[in-house]
Amino acid sequence: MSVKRLEDIPGFNIDRVAAAAGSDPEILRMENLDTDLSPPEEAMEATRAAIGTYEANSWLPFTGRDDLKEAVAAFIERRGGPRYDGRREIVITSGEGEAMLDALFCLTDPGDEVILTDPTYAGMINRVRLVGAVPRLAPLHVIDGEWRLDLDALRTAVTDATRVIFINNASFPTGWVASDEEWEAIASLCRDRDLRLLYWAAYEAVLFDGRSVRHPAAMPGMRDRTVTVSSPWEKRMIGWRVGWVVAPGDLVNDVSRVQVYNGLVASGFAQIGTRVALGTSDAEQATANEEWQRRRDETMRQLDGLPAVRASGGWSLLLDVATLGLDCVDVSNRLLEHKVAATPMRGWGGEIANRHVRFVFSREPVERIALLGDRVRAALATG
Secondary structure: OOOHHHOOOOOOOHHHHHHHHOOOOOOEEOOOOOOOOOOOHHHHHHHHHHOOOHHHOOOOOOOOOHHHHHHHHHHHHHOOOOOOOHHHHEEEEOOHHHHHHHHHHHHOOOOOEEEEEEOOOHHHHHHHHHOOOEEEEEEEEEEOOEEEEOHHHHHHHOOOOEEEEEEEOOOOOOOOOOOHHHHHHHHHHHHHOOOEEEEEOOOOOOEOOOOOOOOHHHOOOOOOOEEEEEOHHHHOOHHHOOEEEEOOOOHHHHHHHHHHHHOOOOOHHHHHHHHHHHOOOHHHHHHHHHHHHHHHHHHHHHOOOOOEEOOOEOOEEEEEOHHHOOOHHHHHHHHHHOOEEOEEOOOOOOOOHHHEEEEEOOOOOHHHHOOHHHHHHHHHHOO
């Protein structure tokens, strides 16, 4: 018998699609948000060197290594964010999921409302539910071929019960990147309605077409209203399972307490590797972005003429199968029959998410993505 807190929390869909795809090498693996690009060599070397040392195999310090906290603070400041005191305003976690849950426990009480976009990441909306808060959705719409946030709907979504606006940027599954106008609207709501911004920044520098990073905590009045959670995903270090919460001021005490009982401590050798990765050059990041943009462009070429939405950043984009009169789960199943693994977006928001199937373009090389178009069209023609 299921407990009530899980009644509205669906399965993830990704694991179902991945299991069905199995180990068939012919299948285009576009269901899971990962990448085949290697982490920075310096980070791998540092991790290897740390394995087996005492300091990298200890429970202490419970809230993370001070040198990694300082590296996170410097990393944010280098990108135009405000200066944080790493030792006193940052908590290290075992990945981004723990970081989100820690922050939500400290920012909301049961019944409080949290605003997210539709579509959003299923791991965001369902962690809101796990802590007993209530998600409210502001839709993303396609304008001139890109996702844009409905600012009127965003303002309408705020009620007296709202405590947090929860945004990831560059966003997935959509690839939405907030414009200056959108960030200003979000910040104004936070200031005017006394809200917190929970900002997931894992892909903030995975930007295409010449876009540049804008850190919302640097906006007027937003440093102490913004709680940033992140991880070294853009450094291709998913398996290191390290994350962090930037919790300004006294909030860090609450986050530290939750983390001690939620996840306790990330592995020491992974923290050491992450610290090195955060110090790698902007040129290293630009090289990875160039390759991901090539893959995005090839994916869009393969889906030309179909209602696919161009990603402005991140690792995935969406195809609106409802426009074609089709169901996202049915299309995902058909795609598997034609050697494409892609995740249906049912449960990744509301009505808008449910219309779409997601294609992750960061894992397959361009030469393999060139097989996508024929397979997708064959899948859409069946049934």
